[in-house]
Amino acid sequence: MENINMILEQETLPLYFVDKQELDDYGRGGVGSLAGVSYEWEGEQVVHLRTRPARHAYGQVGQVLFTRDPAQAMSASVPLAVLVTEHDNGFSATVYRHGERQDNVNYIPARDELYSRNKGILELNILESKTVAIVGLGSFGSQIAIELAKAGVGHFKLLDFDRVELHNLARHTCTASELGRLKTDAIADAVLGKNPYAQVEKFPVDINKNLSLLDAVVRESDLVIVATDNNTSRFNINDALVRHGRVGIYGRAITRAEGGDVFRYRPGGPCYTCLVGNGTFSGEEEITNEASARRNGQIPAYMSAADAQTVVQVGLSADIQPLCNLMVKLALVELSRGAHSGITSLEQELVYDYYMWANRRERKYANWHALPGAGPMPTILRWYGARIERNTHCVACRSTQSTEIVADMDQGEEYARQLGDNYDGLELEVED
Amino acid sequence: MIDNDRMNAEVAVFNFNRVPQNIYRFMDMGTSKPWLAIAARTNVGNTYTLRIELDKFPNEIPKVFVTRMLTTRSGAPMSGVSASMHTLSSENGRTRICHYGSQAWNPRVTLFKIYAKCRLWLEAYEGHRATGRDLDYWLKHQA
Ligand SMILES: [Zn+2]
Numbered sequence: 001m002e003n004i005n006m007i008l009e010q011e012t013l014p015l016y017f018v019d020k021q022e023l024d025d026y027g028r029g030g031v032g033s034l035a036g037v038s039y040e041w042e043g044e045q046v047v048h049l050r051t052r053p054a055r056h057a058y059g060q061v062g063q064v065l066f067t068r069d070p071a072q073a074m075s076a077s078v079p080l081a082v083l084v085t086e087h088d089n090g091f092s093a094t095v096y097r098h099g100e101r102q103d104n105v106n107y108i109p110a111r112d113e114l115y116s117r118n119k120g121i122l123e124l125n126i127l128e129s130k131t132v133a134i135v136g137l138g139s140f141g142s143q144i145a146i147e148l149a150k151a152g153v154g155h156f157k158l159l160d161f162d163r164v165e166l167h168n169l170a171r172h173t174c175t176a177s178e179l180g181r182l183k184t185d186a187i188a189d190a191v192l193g194k195n196p197y198a199q200v201e202k203f204p205v206d207i208n209k210n211l212s213l214l215d216a217v218v219r220e221s222d223l224v225i226v227a228t229d230n231n232t233s234r235f236n237i238n239d240a241l242v243r244h245g246r247v248g249i250y251g252r253a254i255t256r257a258e259g260g261d262v263f264r265y266r267p268g269g270p271c272y273t274c275l276v277g278n279g280t281f282s283g284e285e286e287i288t289n290e291a292s293a294r295r296n297g298q299i300p301a302y303m304s305a306a307d308a309q310t311v312v313q314v315g316l317s318a319d320i321q322p323l324c325n326l327m328v329k330l331a332l333v334e335l336s337r338g339a340h341s342g343i344t345s346l347e348q349e350l351v352y353d354y355y356m357w358a359n360r361r362e363r364k365y366a367n368w369h370a371l372p373g374a375g376p377m378p379t380i381l382r383w384y385g386a387r388i389e390r391n392t393h394c395v396a397c398r399s400t401q402s403t404e405i406v407a408d409m410d411q412g413e414e415y416a417r418q419l420g421d422n423y424d425g426l427e428l429e430v431e432d
Numbered sequence: 433m434i435d436n437d438r439m440n441a442e443v444a445v446f447n448f449n450r451v452p453q454n455i456y457r458f459m460d461m462g463t464s465k466p467w468l469a470i471a472a473r474t475n476v477g478n479t480y481t482l483r484i485e486l487d488k489f490p491n492e493i494p495k496v497f498v499t500r501m502l503t504t505r506s507g508a509p510m511s512g513v514s515a516s517m518h519t520l521s522s523e524n525g526r527t528r529i530c531h532y533g534s535q536a537w538n539p540r541v542t543l544f545k546i547y548a549k550c551r552l553w554l555e556a557y558e559g560h561r562a563t564g565r566d567l568d569y570w571l572k573h574q575a
Binding site: 208211230231232235236239273276277284296297298300301302303395396398405406408409410411412413415416418419421422423426427428429430 | 433437438441444445448449450451452454455456457459469470471473475479481488490491492493513514515520521530533534535537538539540541542544545548549551552
């Protein structure tokens with residue numbers, strides 16, 4: 001309590017922020033005065049002074065003069081000015097408001113300083129050079145994008161064709177002021193807010209209808225976060241991952257987020273279709289959006305709106321977080337693999353293909369053990385990892401001759417017996 | 433979209449289940465709208481042709497149509513979405529069969545299995561024509 005009071009008392013308001021990179025650019029650019037933009041978060045007395053309009057909104061916008069001429073900066077007729085002075089090790093800023101010098105000037109670090117706090121844990125040069133595609137920017141994808149930006153990943157490809165809607169807000173990173181924006185736009189801004197130097201490409205498209213685009217995106221990425229809400233897209237992404245030998249991290253929640261699972265694909269290992277054919281994998285998953293669930297068939301076309309509403313069951317954001325968190329860690333381990341970073345030891349821990357998590361002992365997890373005294377029994381709030389056998393005849397990741405995939409296919413012999421031989425003399429008649 | 437490897441594997445599964453090759457044909461392969469035409473005969477001896485659209489197969493449940501508009505016992509066209517009749521919205525004047533649900537679908541499901549489920553649908557359809565009962569009476573909901 002003491003500390004907080006001390007900090008509050010010592011602070012001189014308002015606080016000004018000047019972008020160090022922009023300052024360097026202005027200082028080296030050799031131009032004269034420059035009409036910049038000031039952004040003030042209303043009522044918060046926090047002012048950002050920029051040489052150019054920011055790509056994402058701050059609040060109230062005003063003008064600020066950047067100059068090297070002290071007389072100009074100190075002129076009482078200039079409402080807000082930044083006096084730029086050159087030193088041996090770069091440039092510094094002095095802020096004047098109507099000619100009066102302001103005390104509390106801070107610097108937004110330039111690019112090489114921005115993520116220096118992560119140094120020693122993450123290998124920044126490596127992450128900065130990596131490209132991550134995030135397919136699906138809902139409650140999973142939005143959080144993961146921002147976490148990866150915080151970690152210093154340098155290149156993003158964002159795929160989602162939805163807009164931010166009211167029902168998203170409880171679990172989404174977007175705020176109410178962003179209602180109606182394309183999720184690709186909103187999350188691109190969120191990523192750039194954490195890492196202004198990230199390269200972000202936006203693809204507001206339905207990948208199931210744009211498979212060649214999906215293929216190109218996967219080919220140009222080092223890793224794909226699969227955060228969509230339907231299996232068709234997962235199978236389509238799986239095909240592209242196998243084709244181009246890219247890493248994929250899949251995650252989803254089970255009904256009402258009572259639990260969930262995470263799957264990691266690495267080239268040469270079991271693929272998502274191997275997992276789905278594995279028998280232990282449940283097709284049941286959380287349905288959070290009626291329109292989307294109708295589109296992908298999770299809610300059958302014949303189901304009434306009233307019945308559909310009982311199927312749509314949204315879990316808590318707090319129950320989604322652990323799943324996103326593991327997906328982020330798996331992604332960082334895969335992106336840093338072999339780089340001898342501070343998370344190298346995790347390569348020995350996160351060796352599993354498939355991970356399960358339970359938030360509550362309900363339904364699917366009803367017979368799990370209560371946390372107190374569970375001993376070796378499965379409990380909530382713990383990760384359980386499993387190795388999945390790669391199916392050598394898998395229809396999706398086959399490396400063998402084409403006909404060998406027959407062994408993996410659902411041949412329906414039980415139906416053949418039911419149908420019997422009823423083909424004698426039957427001929428195909430085809431219309432044109 | 434279905435590729436040649438997969439098509440050959442589907443033929444192998446048809447052979448394995450003793451479906452003669454003269455009752456089906458892969459149509460418009462190499463275009464953006466490939467489909468399978470396959471004949472079916474019910475136990476009482478009526479014949480039908482099924483159209484299985486393969487442009488998104490096997491990653492997505494394929495659309496299956498009877499190549500004409502079927503009618504109910506009371507003569508109404510079976511063109512709409514119906515839970516009890518196991519139909520989806522018709523296209524181009526063809527009744528569309530609801531044969532698989534999304535939770536049960538995966539790319540390992542074969543065209544033979546879809547064909548077999550549609551054969552059973554046709555048996556149920558004829559049951560409906562004979563008795564007036566909805567197809568639901570014979571078909572449990574396609575998972
Ligand atoms: Zn596989």
